[in-house]
Amino acid sequence: MPPKDRDAGAPPRGRDAGVPPKDRDAGAPLKGRDTARTRRAVLDAAARTVARQGAGVSLDVIAREAGVSKSGLLHHFRSRDELLRALTQDQVDRFVADVRAAVDPADHAPGRLVRAYVKVIFEDLDDEAVVSEHLLLAAALSTVPGVAGILQEDARQWESAFTADGLHPDRVLLITKAADGASLATLYEGGSNPAALERTRDLLLSLSRGEGPFT
Amino acid sequence: MPPKDRDAGAPPRGRDAGVPPKDRDAGAPLKGRDTARTRRAVLDAAARTVARQGAGVSLDVIAREAGVSKSGLLHHFRSRDELLRALTQDQVDRFVADVRAAVDPADHAPGRLVRAYVKVIFEDLDDEAVVSEHLLLAAALSTVPGVAGILQEDARQWESAFTADGLHPDRVLLITKAADGASLATLYEGGSNPAALERTRDLLLSLSRGEGPFT
DNA sequence: GATAGCCGACCATCCGGTCGGTAGTACAGA
DNA sequence: TCTGTACTACCGACCGGATGGTCGGCTATC
Numbered sequence: 001m002p003p004k005d006r007d008a009g010a011p012p013r014g015r016d017a018g019v020p021p022k023d024r025d026a027g028a029p030l031k032g033r034d035t036a037r038t039r040r041a042v043l044d045a046a047a048r049t050v051a052r053q054g055a056g057v058s059l060d061v062i063a064r065e066a067g068v069s070k071s072g073l074l075h076h077f078r079s080r081d082e083l084l085r086a087l088t089q090d091q092v093d094r095f096v097a098d099v100r101a102a103v104d105p106a107d108h109a110p111g112r113l114v115r116a117y118v119k120v121i122f123e124d125l126d127d128e129a130v131v132s133e134h135l136l137l138a139a140a141l142s143t144v145p146g147v148a149g150i151l152q153e154d155a156r157q158w159e160s161a162f163t164a165d166g167l168h169p170d171r172v173l174l175i176t177k178a179a180d181g182a183s184l185a186t187l188y189e190g191g192s193n194p195a196a197l198e199r200t201r202d203l204l205l206s207l208s209r210g211e212g213p214f215t
Numbered sequence: 216m217p218p219k220d221r222d223a224g225a226p227p228r229g230r231d232a233g234v235p236p237k238d239r240d241a242g243a244p245l246k247g248r249d250t251a252r253t254r255r256a257v258l259d260a261a262a263r264t265v266a267r268q269g270a271g272v273s274l275d276v277i278a279r280e281a282g283v284s285k286s287g288l289l290h291h292f293r294s295r296d297e298l299l300r301a302l303t304q305d306q307v308d309r310f311v312a313d314v315r316a317a318v319d320p321a322d323h324a325p326g327r328l329v330r331a332y333v334k335v336i337f338e339d340l341d342d343e344a345v346v347s348e349h350l351l352l353a354a355a356l357s358t359v360p361g362v363a364g365i366l367q368e369d370a371r372q373w374e375s376a377f378t379a380d381g382l383h384p385d386r387v388l389l390i391t392k393a394a395d396g397a398s399l400a401t402l403y404e405g406g407s408n409p410a411a412l413e414r415t416r417d418l419l420l421s422l423s424r425g426e427g428p429f430t
Numbered sequence: 431g432a433t434a435g436c437c438g439a440c441c442a443t444c445c446g447g448t449c450g451g452t453a454g455t456a457c458a459g460a
Numbered sequence: 461t462c463t464g465t466a467c468t469a470c471c472g473a474c475c476g477g478a479t480g481g482t483c484g485g486c487t488a489t490c
Contacts, residue, residue, distance in 0.1 A: 249435090253436090
């Protein structure tokens with residue numbers, strides 16, 4: 001369940017919703033008061049800093065990156081644990097949305113969801129900042145009380161979605177686990193090797209089309 | 216590269232090497248002075264506590280678990296980072312040794328190393344304590360300076376070992392990545408489902424024998 | 431007697447979280 | 461449209477506790 005680091009998210013509900021994307025989370029202080037926007041800024045900052053420094057980042061660092069004070073952060077997330085839980089949920093939601101959006105509307109063959117899944121994972125792997133993110137999140141998991149439950153729920157939903165995708169269960173299992181493993185690999189294999197990644201990706205995609213590609 | 220939590224390791228070089236396995240790392244203070252034994256105790260304690268509490272465990276907790284004082288620990292590992300680096304290297308070495316030992320001597324068909332790899336990974340996955348360990352280690356990675364290099368070196372060695380294993384590269388890629396992914400999955404799918412794990416394992420093993428098992 | 435494994439006490443630092451206060455913001459009423 | 465008021469996003473200062481690491485000393489071992 002790798003995430004994306006790209007900007008924005010749900011448009012803020014507040015008055016001046018259409019803020020110029022300029023001053024979005026750069027460490028610069030947020031202008032005006034807008035709960036939704038601040039929460040987004042904090043969540044994005046948390047994702048970035050966790051990816052960069054590990055699950056042990058201090059609230060202060062996250063807050064500064066988001067352009068608020070630590071107290072300001074604590075006003076929106078009552079504790080560190082709550083922040084990390086919200087972060088986890090956010091990343092999971094984003095990933096789900098990304099995969100849904102990546103489903104090819106012209107593709108009606110079995111395995112279309114699996115293909116979207118593979119595509120999104122490998123898209124994320126090109127982006128260095130994102131790579132370790134979901135791994136480190138998983139690391140924070142064991143410490144933070146609620147996180148495991150969120151991930152389990154997510155896994156359950158994927159499983160049922162995949163069974164409706166029309167592919168042989170073993171094939172789904174193999175492809176998705178391999179995609180997950182590939183995302184793990186970029187972490188300990190060092191800066192991703194784009195060529196190898198693409199090869200893996202193409203292999204998985206062809207497998208999802210029912211081909212048995214190797215001799 | 217999941218590790219094992221089982222006791223011992225290299226037999227200590229000191230005088231009373233054959234200590235009764237009774238008082239091995241249980242939090243009980245070590246008796247006698249033996250560098251090798253103490254280092255082992257600390258490394259094992261570190262592996263256990265990291266698996267249990269995440270990469271953020273304090274030196275004090277690790278030390279107590281190993282039956283030494285924090286100062287005693289610091290005497291053998293000059294800093295926290297050095298400890299975590301040594302731990303990483305240790306786990307990597309153990310995993311390599313486990314896989315080597317798991318190679319079936321009667322098995323001379325292509326893919327014998329891949330089969331051993333798969334077997335060892337899934338053996339570890341049954342053990343709850345071990346599950347998250349290598350994941351959390353990977354998390355400590357991003358923080359601790361030297362760790363990434365250790366893991367990269369390890370990955371390189373596996374790659375070359377696998378190319379000598381006689382299987383089609385794509386097949387190796389698929390199987391090993393899927394095994395890695397499965398180990399990831401036990402983390403966020405919650406307490407491993409033994410039946411599903413065994414099914415995945417058998418699928419990967421049959422794939423390693425050149426079969427193309429699904430329709 | 432020398433080396434080194436090991437310890438207790440100590441220290442500077444950092445971190446999560448609290449508290450009291452300030453100032454944008456929204457809204458009611460005129 | 462202006463004003464007053466209630467609300468709340470946000471902040472700086474602060475606190476208790478924990479943590480990584482140091483230091484000087486003790487003693488088991490060679």
